[in-house]
Amino acid sequence: MKKLTADGQKRGKRMQQLPFHLMLIPGLLVVLIYNYAPMFGLVMAFQDFRPARGFFRSEWVGLKHFERFFQYPGIEKIVFNTVYIAVFKLILGLVVPVLFALFLHMIKNKLLSGFIQTVTCLPYFLSWVILGGIFVNILSPSNGVVNQIIQLFGGEPLYFLGDNSLFPWTMIITDVWKNFGYGSIIYLAAMSNIDPELYDAAKVDGAGKIKQIFHVTLPGILPMVFVMGVLSLGGILNAGFDQIFNLYNPQVYESGDILDTFIYRLGIDNAQYSFSAAVGLMKSLIGLVMILIGYKLADKYGDYRVF
């Protein structure tokens, strides 16, 4: 140990740390200005912020905006919508990719499984603006393909984006559809790391395909499923702004208005900057707590660290 430090001091001049600091300066500046300054700017949640007066001279009002949030008419509905959509997205967003990976893993034809994987990953890379445009088209009650098919089987056209009983699940299903292919990659990678001898041993013990799944494949990927599950906890209040903002309309506010769209409308459409920032602060704090819980669980039981 002593020898190492001595070596380090000898080489000290060349190993100095100044270049490391220099390399970090540009990135650090960007992060301080555009990530940390806005965090400081959250003081506006405790003010009646006026742009002309800035953060330093706006009037302090304590917790007024937070109190207002809890008394805001219809706020329970918005919180409910947010949690409802987010929770089902989290659950199905975990289960569907795992199931898909399990079944895809059983396809032995490499060409076929490669094709399926390539195609199912594609929607992940398309934005909700483009997919929103596509869904408005194909879900249209008058001439959309989906309703054409429903009518072909004698059903009534469904108003997927305009009916409050259908809108939340339209959001959940299209979101799961967008992400399941890409989400399955990590499980497929975990499956390819399973020792083939385990399968051979299972076969010797007389285990069929189904038994092999339950006794070899599933236990092999379970740690990864656990880690992905707890890491997604931070998204408990993220119902998907990009998606809903591109697909909702006043007719489905009752079932589709979520915290993020509410924050946007307050801040941008109604210019209630402080109130909007206060709601955003509460949402971020809950998200932060959930992420930390998730990381703690992933570290303790899943042996996973981010860095």
Place this chain on the structure above:
Amino acid sequence: MKRMYKNISLFSVINGTVLLLLALSCLLPILNVLAISFSDRGAVASGKVGFWPVDFTLAAYEYVLKDVAFFKSMLVSFARILVGPVLNLLLTILCAYPLSKPDSRFRARKIYVWIFYFTTLFGGGMIPTYIIVSKTGLIDSFWSMILPGAVPVGYVIMMMNFFRNLPRELEEAAWVDGATQWQILWKIYIPLSKASIATISLFCLINHWNSWFDGMLYFNNTEGQPMATYLHNLVVNTSLDAMKSTDFETLQQLSQLSTQTTQAAQLFLAMLPILVIYPFMRKYFAQGVVMGSVKG
């Protein structure tokens, strides 16, 4: 024995068919848009168009390519994917390299890592960020879409984890030869990380191409907005028009009047760059996922 073989193959056939249908569900919406964009307006409005054009015409594309606003937004988007990812990559590498050093070699490392990492856990939110962007004079500026997100912290951590797994001996040998840290980064680390750099570049490129919210938030008028924002305005307006009435007949009329075919053409043009680079990405995106999960 023979019977068991038969069972397995029946299962494989069903499994393959179901998964293939699932795959088609990802492809058909795109084909539908493509078919609509090449079809006659009337045929689209009456709901005749499925996955193949009806009464093939290029009218929608002719119309779209003459649309100056759309064309301008396309130029903005191309400028954005030239400038944005380059800056992302430069800052990612410059940050990831020092952060990949062991604590003993770079004493302040832990503090820096936490400064960067904390931004992924907590943020100021939309309004405070808007105010800072505005105070730094970026409203209505091209740079409002480049600077605020110039350091993609998630990719910095990915790159950092990758650098940490490179053999230390290479670097030590270079010191002995008297190389500076800048030379080690440029001549040893970067050439060894080509695949990771390619992965991150492609992800940054797609993120920049797809981003629409900053283009909407930080611009007071449509001049200077990227194509994704242009399309957002378009999609929201058409869907709003269609949703304002529940009356079926009015809807039918509206969709006949609306420019569904031109919108489809614009959507397809917006997808095209992603569809073009997508086949080349295939070998990288798996790496992107796996790289993100590498432990330090």
